[in-house]
Amino acid sequence: MLHIYNYAYREGEDALCALEMRSLFGKDSQSSTLESNLKVDPSRSPFIRERIDVIYEGYHLQDIIKQVQDLPIIEATFKVIFIQNGDLAESEKVDFEQRRTIEREIGLHIPGEPDLLNPELLFGIMKINGRWVFGHYHKNKAAWLHHQKKPHSYSTSLSTRVARAVANIAVPDPTGIKAIDPCCGIGTVLVEALSMGINIVGSDINPLVLPGARENIAHFGLVGEVIRKDIRSISSSYDVAIIDMPYNLFSVITPEEQLEMLESAWGFTDKLVIVTLELIDSIIIKAGFEIVDRCVVKKGTFTRQIIVCEKSSGKI
Incomplete structure (x- = not known):
C-alpha cells in the first residue's frame, strides 16, 4: 500500500x-x-x-x-x-x-x-x-510536546524534538533491536525512545544525574533501566548506541578522552549515533568507525552535529 x-x-x-x-x-x-x-x-x-x-x-x-x-x-x-x-x-x-x-x-x-x-x-x-x-x-499526536514538561531538565539538554529525531535515526525499526545511551544524563533521549517502544537502556558515570533520569522516565509512565556505569566498563553488546558527547562546564573532556569513549563504544556496538558540538571526524575514524550520514542542527548561534557511524573493519 x-x-x-x-x-x-x-x-x-x-x-x-x-x-x-x-x-x-x-x-x-x-x-x-x-x-x-x-x-x-x-x-x-x-x-x-x-x-x-x-x-x-x-x-x-x-x-x-x-x-x-x-x-x-x-x-x-x-x-x-x-x-x-x-x-x-x-x-x-x-x-x-x-x-x-x-x-x-x-x-x-x-x-x-x-x-x-x-x-x-x-x-x-x-x-x-x-x-x-x-x-x-x-x-501526529505530538507526544514530544507532552514530554517537555518533565520533572528534571538542563538548559544544555537536547530538545525533545531533536531527541526524538535522534532516537529515530538510531533505531528506525525497533523490531529486535537492543540500544543503549551510555551518557544518558537526565534521560531526554531515553524518554523519547522508550515512548516509541524502543528497547533501550541508559547509563551514566555521574551518580548525581541518575535519580533525575529515573524520575523523568517514571513521570510519563515508562519503564527503563538506568544504571551508574563508566562507558569503558560496558561489556554487553548492543545493536546501536547513542552518545551525546559531554560538553558542559561540569564535563569538559579532552580529545584523548573523546577518543577513549568512542574506542569503548567500538567494543560494544556496530552502529553509533553521535551528538556533538565539535568537529570530531578524525577522532571518530581513529576510534574505528566510518561516518555514513550526518546533519547539522542550528538554533540561533548554537550548532550541533548529528553523525551516524558504523564500525569499520579495523582501526587506524
Missing part, C-alpha cells in the same frame, strides 16, 4: 528532518511530502504532520468521487479531511470554502454515516504530484 506523508519543520531543522527521513524511509524529499510503501506511525516523528494510507487515486477529483462509492459500507462514523499541500503552485491551491465543499462532496458519496464532530474514522483527500489521492487519515 502507498502511504503519503506530509512534513513540516522549524527553521534550522531541515537537515535533521532530511536525515530522519533517510533513516526511516531510505530516502529524503525536496518537498514537504514523501511517498513510500513503508508504513511509519506519524507520531514517531517530530516532523511528520500526518499520513494518508492511499485507497484510491485519480487525475481528477471526479475520479475520486466515483471510486469512493465502491467502498464497502462503513460501519463506523466518519469524516473527510482535506489535506493542504504546501508544495502546490499558487494557481493549484484550494481556498477554505473549496476545501469544505470537496470534503462534503466526497463524504456524501461514501456509503456510511458521516459525523463531523466525533467521527470514529477519518479519511483524507489530497492533491499531490498532479493527481488526487484518498485514503485513511492518521494525524
Whole structure:
C-alpha cells in the first residue's frame, strides 16, 4: 500500500528532518511530502504532520468521487479531511470554502454515516504530484510536546524534538533491536525512545544525574533501566548506541578522552549515533568507525552535529 506523508519543520531543522527521513524511509524529499510503501506511525516523528494510507487515486477529483462509492459500507462514523499541500503552485491551491465543499462532496458519496464532530474514522483527500489521492487519515499526536514538561531538565539538554529525531535515526525499526545511551544524563533521549517502544537502556558515570533520569522516565509512565556505569566498563553488546558527547562546564573532556569513549563504544556496538558540538571526524575514524550520514542542527548561534557511524573493519 502507498502511504503519503506530509512534513513540516522549524527553521534550522531541515537537515535533521532530511536525515530522519533517510533513516526511516531510505530516502529524503525536496518537498514537504514523501511517498513510500513503508508504513511509519506519524507520531514517531517530530516532523511528520500526518499520513494518508492511499485507497484510491485519480487525475481528477471526479475520479475520486466515483471510486469512493465502491467502498464497502462503513460501519463506523466518519469524516473527510482535506489535506493542504504546501508544495502546490499558487494557481493549484484550494481556498477554505473549496476545501469544505470537496470534503462534503466526497463524504456524501461514501456509503456510511458521516459525523463531523466525533467521527470514529477519518479519511483524507489530497492533491499531490498532479493527481488526487484518498485514503485513511492518521494525524501526529505530538507526544514530544507532552514530554517537555518533565520533572528534571538542563538548559544544555537536547530538545525533545531533536531527541526524538535522534532516537529515530538510531533505531528506525525497533523490531529486535537492543540500544543503549551510555551518557544518558537526565534521560531526554531515553524518554523519547522508550515512548516509541524502543528497547533501550541508559547509563551514566555521574551518580548525581541518575535519580533525575529515573524520575523523568517514571513521570510519563515508562519503564527503563538506568544504571551508574563508566562507558569503558560496558561489556554487553548492543545493536546501536547513542552518545551525546559531554560538553558542559561540569564535563569538559579532552580529545584523548573523546577518543577513549568512542574506542569503548567500538567494543560494544556496530552502529553509533553521535551528538556533538565539535568537529570530531578524525577522532571518530581513529576510534574505528566510518561516518555514513550526518546533519547539522542550528538554533540561533548554537550548532550541533548529528553523525551516524558504523564500525569499520579495523582501526587506524
